[in-house]
Amino acid sequence: LPAAVFHLVPPRPASVPIKGRHVFVTGGSYGIGLAIAKRAAAEGAAKVSLLARGLDKLEAAREEILRDTSCREVAIFSVDVREEGAVKRAVEAAGPIDVLICNHGVFFPIELENQDTEEIKLTLDVNLMGNFHLIKAALPTMKAGASASAPRSIAIISSQAGQVGIYGYAAYSASKFALRGLAESLQQELIGHNVHVSLVFPPDTETPGFAEEVKRRPEATAAIASSSGAMTAAAVAEKVLRGIKAAAFTVTCNFEGVMLSLATAGMSSQRSWAMALAEILGSGFMRFLGIYYQYSWYRTIARCQGKQKNKKRGPIYKGLSYVIFN
Numbered sequence: 001l002p003a004a005v006f007h008l009v010p011p012r013p014a015s016v017p018i019k020g021r022h023v024f025v026t027g028g029s030y031g032i033g034l035a036i037a038k039r040a041a042a043e044g045a046a047k048v049s050l051l052a053r054g055l056d057k058l059e060a061a062r063e064e065i066l067r068d069t070s071c072r073e074v075a076i077f078s079v080d081v082r083e084e085g086a087v088k089r090a091v092e093a094a095g096p097i098d099v100l101i102c103n104h105g106v107f108f109p110i111e112l113e114n115q116d117t118e119e120i121k122l123t124l125d126v127n128l129m130g131n132f133h134l135i136k137a138a139l140p141t142m143k144a145g146a147s148a149s150a151p152r153s154i155a156i157i158s159s160q161a162g163q164v165g166i167y168g169y170a171a172y173s174a175s176k177f178a179l180r181g182l183a184e185s186l187q188q189e190l191i192g193h194n195v196h197v198s199l200v201f202p203p204d205t206e207t208p209g210f211a212e213e214v215k216r217r218p219e220a221t222a223a224i225a226s227s228s229g230a231m232t233a234a235a236v237a238e239k240v241l242r243g244i245k246a247a248a249f250t251v252t253c254n255f256e257g258v259m260l261s262l263a264t265a266g267m268s269s270q271r272s273w274a275m276a277l278a279e280i281l282g283s284g285f286m287r288f289l290g291i292y293y294q295y296s297w298y299r300t301i302a303r304c305q306g307k308q309k310n311k312k313r314g315p316i317y318k319g320l321s322y323v324i325f326n
């Protein structure tokens, strides 16, 4: 078996350089995106481009990168990824991109029944269609300038909620699962053109967006998400850059992430024969573990929903049932 795996997944180290290159990061004005941009700049990127909506945050991010790293060229683009024409103009103005990092994203955790259709559409428009707009705009020049000695990369930031559906994330998980289909297909189309695709699955990460999210997310969402340890944006950025440089398709960020990638290996491409072997040998046990996790999550959900009902019933009923049943 190891010989067969070794034959099917030969160790052909592809490496995407960061030094001297043009790295374009969406959602690069704060949070994970800014951490990625800073890290790329610190690793010697010649030019960093940041795209997000808010101009003030973009300007502050540019100052921060110029101050903290030796990168001398930081371009900023105040654009909403939902606007295809504006995205196209920004990508053209930025010039040929070596490493495109699609990181922008929105998350509004809430039970589907209580979520407005407008918010669902917004989640899909930003998290999914935004990626299509960017990739379509960047592809022609990215393909044209890539070579075997200097391959290029498209990295897409999904989420661990893009590997398993989580309570409160119906719209968000749908948008992130969709990115896997996009990434798997795209990798097949680009492999012959020396462009590698990486799909990143971060756990909860300390960012401004996450700070807003924790204020409003349902108790069950928080409890289930805490099955995977939280990380800092800088730690996630380190994993992202490492994954891009190794041209890894699946990029995990923590131990639980590795377990999750084994449990959801599916038919994604795998260029590490060691991981391929672990996926094959671990599949039965990982399914068992996955079923165990679901069991424990359903118990968590039942506990949270029980509390909700008590809350809704109010103190009078509670007192009554106390009198009647005790």
Ligand SMILES: NC(=O)C1=CN([C@@H]2O[C@H](COP(=O)(O)OP(=O)(O)OC[C@H]3O[C@@H](n4cnc5c(N)ncnc54)[C@H](OP(=O)(O)O)[C@@H]3O)[C@@H](O)[C@H]2O)C=CC1
Binding pocket: 026, 027, 028, 029, 030, 031, 032, 033, 051, 052, 053, 054, 055, 057, 079, 080, 081, 082, 103, 104, 105, 106, 107, 126, 157, 158, 159, 160, 201, 202, 203, 204, 205, 206, 207, 208, 209, 210
């Ligand atoms: N933090 C977490 O717990 C996790 C996050 N992720 C994913 O990582 C990515 C980054 O998350 P995080 O750093 O926490 O998010 P933040 O909310 O902290 O930052 C989001 C970034 O995206 C930009 N952005 C938001 N909407 C748009 C838009 N319509 N057009 C262009 N830019 C936009 C924001 O700038 P502006 O608002 O000015 O446009 C900002 O730069 C997302 O894809 C998220 O789903 C995955 C797993 C966990």
Ligand SMILES: CCCCCCCCCCCCCCCC(=O)[C@@H](N)CO
Binding pocket: 107, 159, 160, 161, 164, 166, 202, 203, 204, 205, 210, 213, 224, 225, 226, 227, 228, 256, 259, 260, 263, 286, 289, 290, 293
């Ligand atoms: C079979 C082995 C299982 C191993 C453990 C599985 C743990 C899964 C936890 C899922 C966490 C989802 C976090 C989403 C973060 C996110 O995207 C939001 N913060 C929005 O930004």
